[in-house]
Amino acid sequence: xxxxxxxxxxxxxxxxxxxxxxxxxxxxxxxxxxxxxxxxxxxxxxxxxxxxxxxxxxxxxxxxxxxxxxxxxxxxxxxxxxxxxxxxxxxxxxxxxxxxxxxxxxxxxxxxxxxxxxxxxxxxxxxxxxxxxxxxxxxxxx
Amino acid sequence: xxxxxxxxxxxxxxxxxxxxxxxxxxxxxxxxxxxxxxxxxxxxxxxxxxxxxxxxxxxxxxxxxxxxxxxxxxxxxxxxxxxxxxxxxxxxxxxxxxxxxxxxxxxxxxxxxxxxxxxxxxxxxxxxxxxxxxxxxxxxxxxxxxxxxxxxxxxxxxxxxxxxxxxxxxxxxxxxxxxxxxxxxxxxxxxxxxxxxxxxxxxxxxxxxxxxxxxxxxxxxxxxxxxxxxxxxxxxxxxxxxxxxxxxxxxxxxxxxxxxxxxxxxxxxxxxxxxxxxxxxxxxxxxxxxxxxxxxxxxxxxxxxxxxxxxxxxxxxxxxxxxxxxxxxxxxxxxxxxxxxxxxxxxxxxxxxxxxxxxxxxxxxxxxxxxxxxxx
Numbered sequence: 001x002x003x004x005x006x007x008x009x010x011x012x013x014x015x016x017x018x019x020x021x022x023x024x025x026x027x028x029x030x031x032x033x034x035x036x037x038x039x040x041x042x043x044x045x046x047x048x049x050x051x052x053x054x055x056x057x058x059x060x061x062x063x064x065x066x067x068x069x070x071x072x073x074x075x076x077x078x079x080x081x082x083x084x085x086x087x088x089x090x091x092x093x094x095x096x097x098x099x100x101x102x103x104x105x106x107x108x109x110x111x112x113x114x115x116x117x118x119x120x121x122x123x124x125x126x127x128x129x130x131x132x133x134x135x136x137x138x139x140x141x142x
Numbered sequence: 143x144x145x146x147x148x149x150x151x152x153x154x155x156x157x158x159x160x161x162x163x164x165x166x167x168x169x170x171x172x173x174x175x176x177x178x179x180x181x182x183x184x185x186x187x188x189x190x191x192x193x194x195x196x197x198x199x200x201x202x203x204x205x206x207x208x209x210x211x212x213x214x215x216x217x218x219x220x221x222x223x224x225x226x227x228x229x230x231x232x233x234x235x236x237x238x239x240x241x242x243x244x245x246x247x248x249x250x251x252x253x254x255x256x257x258x259x260x261x262x263x264x265x266x267x268x269x270x271x272x273x274x275x276x277x278x279x280x281x282x283x284x285x286x287x288x289x290x291x292x293x294x295x296x297x298x299x300x301x302x303x304x305x306x307x308x309x310x311x312x313x314x315x316x317x318x319x320x321x322x323x324x325x326x327x328x329x330x331x332x333x334x335x336x337x338x339x340x341x342x343x344x345x346x347x348x349x350x351x352x353x354x355x356x357x358x359x360x361x362x363x364x365x366x367x368x369x370x371x372x373x374x375x376x377x378x379x380x381x382x383x384x385x386x387x388x389x390x391x392x393x394x395x396x397x398x399x400x401x402x403x404x405x406x407x408x409x410x411x412x413x414x415x416x417x418x419x420x421x422x423x424x425x426x427x428x429x430x431x432x433x434x435x436x437x438x439x440x441x442x443x444x445x446x447x448x449x450x451x452x453x454x455x456x457x458x459x460x461x462x463x464x465x466x467x468x469x470x471x472x473x474x475x476x477x478x479x480x481x482x483x484x485x486x487x488x489x490x491x492x493x494x495x496x497x498x499x500x501x502x503x504x505x506x507x508x509x510x511x512x513x514x515x516x517x518x
Contacts, residue, residue: 002237002464004460014344017344017345017346055333056333056334056381058347058349081380081381081382082381082382084380084381084382084383085381086333086381088342101342103235103342105415106383106498107381107382107383108383124471125464125472127236127238127241129419130415130417130419130496130497130498131236131241131415131417131418131419131496132415132498133235133236
């Protein structure tokens with residue numbers, strides 16, 4: 001996790017930048033839903049904007065209020081090649097002016113339909129001896 | 143005083159002598175190399191003079207005047223001016239003393255005549271400024287002053303094509319002059335088949351991928367052009383983390399192969415991630431460097447702190463403010479917060495292939511144009 005205290009205007013500017021990134025074209029088939037479970041305390045995230053981005057497609061797959069459970073209907077562009085991807089998570093709080101970002105180098109097969117994915121954002125950040133950044137832990141629950 | 147652009151043959155002659163003396167190490171702008179730089183200039187000027195002597199002697203050679211086309215000394219197709227481009231990405235992702243300058247160091251060394259580039263008539267250094275302090279950008283000012291290189295800032299993915307397409311045509315004494323790319327190198331973060339020059343940055347993405355590759359001129363390179371990517375996984379088109387063979391990474395569909403096909407050049411790129419750990423320091427020296435920084439930083443947080451004959455710590459307020467000095471965790475616990483490691487001679491080595499994803503060759507792979515030819 002990389003959290004920084006920044007001015008409210010900078011938080012708003014960052015949200016605007018993220019809003020300008022293309023959104024994922026969600027699948028209409030409910031069978032494609034991937035269920036994410038997140039571990040940030042909802043009280044601490046209240047009033048904030050939470051964003052999930054796919055590094056594979058460069059798209060925003062979620063932008064909205066933080067919730068401990070998020071469902072995303074992935075379309076086939078994310079599901080092919082085993083559904084592997086690198087995800088970046090951001091939490092932006094205009095007040096008190098906080099920007100937190102989690103981006104882990106190792107990819108995971110996030111986009112397998114109907115699976116549950118537990119993301120441990122509160123895990124301590126570390127960089128291993130191969131230079132891989134581990135900002136969060138992933139547990140795939142089929 | 144050197145005249146730019148430099149004469150490639152004379153550069154090669156001077157390099158040959160100096161490289162033998164330095165056992166293959168290219169000179170840098172560091173004070174330690176001052177004597178050798180003066181020697182290099184002397185050798186260069188001697189080689190240039192020898193070329194001039196040969197040129198003066200030409201009319202005396204036994205030539206048939208009919209072989210000379212009067213008033214048109216142009217080679218067929220005009221004169222080609224060779225241009226190198228060095229791309230340097232931002233480093234926001236690590237947020238670390240150890241890694242902050244991992245792209246700047248090999249970029250500055252390449253711009254000073256170091257590997258992997260061949261001497262060229264023109265050189266451009268294109269970099270993403272986000273996250274670098276003025277002090278951290280000084281190596282680029284140094285190469286502009288020393289070599290006359292053009293320094294360009296990148297702010298969007300489109301800027302990559304703009305820089306690579308900057309190949310003006312002109313005319314000299316009635317002869318057309320064309321600028322073409324010779325060697326291009328990327329020192330940057332990367333994802334499979336994406337060179338992400340502003341990875342994790344707050345600003346716009348600055349990315350070269352298979353989608354925007356066609357915005358770069360297919361005829362941008364000379365026939366023996368080369369492109370090097372030291373970004374992660376440019377030669378890999380899969381997002382898997384484990385493979386049983388190189389073929390599973392489908393390098394034939396990768397950005398590296400597409401570039402080889404489009405430009406009809408040789409591309410060097412990795413299937414794996416790339417490891418920059420040893421670019422700035424010998425890992426065994428890490429503890430000593432940390433101890434010297436801890437010993438000297440109190441009261442000098444905004445000053446450059448010498449750490450060894452080679453290394454210094456550049457002040458960077460806000461960098462790596464992670465963890466707790468009291469608990470001994472993170473960069474604050476290590477005592478490296480607020481500084482970026484720099485090596486005065488630039489990079490000590492090029493990046494290498496890392497061990498992830500697993501099951502892939504870690505050496506740099508050569509991509510040549512496929513029989514299918516270029517794509518548009």
